[in-house]
Amino acid sequence: MTSPLRNKGGGARNVASIARDPAGPTRVLRDVERFAALDQRVREHIPAAARRGIGIARVDGDCLVIAADGPARATRARLLADDLLEAARRHWPAPLKRTRVVVVPGAEFEP
Numbered sequence: 773m774t775s776p777l778r779n780k781g782g783g784a785r786n787v788a789s790i791a792r793d794p795a796g797p798t799r800v801l802r803d804v805e806r807f808a809a810l811d812q813r814v815r816e817h818i819p820a821a822a823r824r825g826i827g828i829a830r831v832d833g834d835c836l837v838i839a840a841d842g843p844a845r846a847t848r849a850r851l852l853a854d855d856l857l858e859a860a861r862r863h864w865p866a867p868l869k870r871t872r873v874v875v876v877p878g879a880e881f882e883p
Contacts, residue, residue: 806865807831813863817855820883822848827881828860834869836860841879849873 811828818826826849829839836857840846849856853871861868 810860810863814856814859815881817859818852823883824880826852827879828856829874829876831860831864831866831868832872834867836864836868836871838871838873839876839879839881840873841876843875846873846875 807828807830810831814828815823822845825841825845827839829837831837838849838853838856840849850873853873857868857871
């Protein structure tokens with residue numbers, strides 16, 4: 773699934789180009805709804821004590837990107853990655869094959 777926020781060359785699209793596309797705003801809203809549903813389902817597989825510091829950052833092609841607020845939580849996220857990927861596969865419309873964990877200092881996610 774190609775993101776409507778990316779053009780065919782891979783760069784980010786600006787708001788004007790999305791607005792000119794008759795299906796653009798609808799497609800963006802649909803993608804936001806899909807991501808929100810994915811995030812909600814996957815969060816159930818993160819232990820409650822870690823939910824403020826570990827969350828889903830995005831889906832990048834076939835990769836589920838998991839964010840952590842620091843190195844310790846990144847290690848925990850790597851240990852959870854296979855379970856999170858399996859949960860995400862059940863809820864995302866395109867195939868997901870891998871995960872990547874990124875550290876985002878100060879990141880906070882809803883518990």
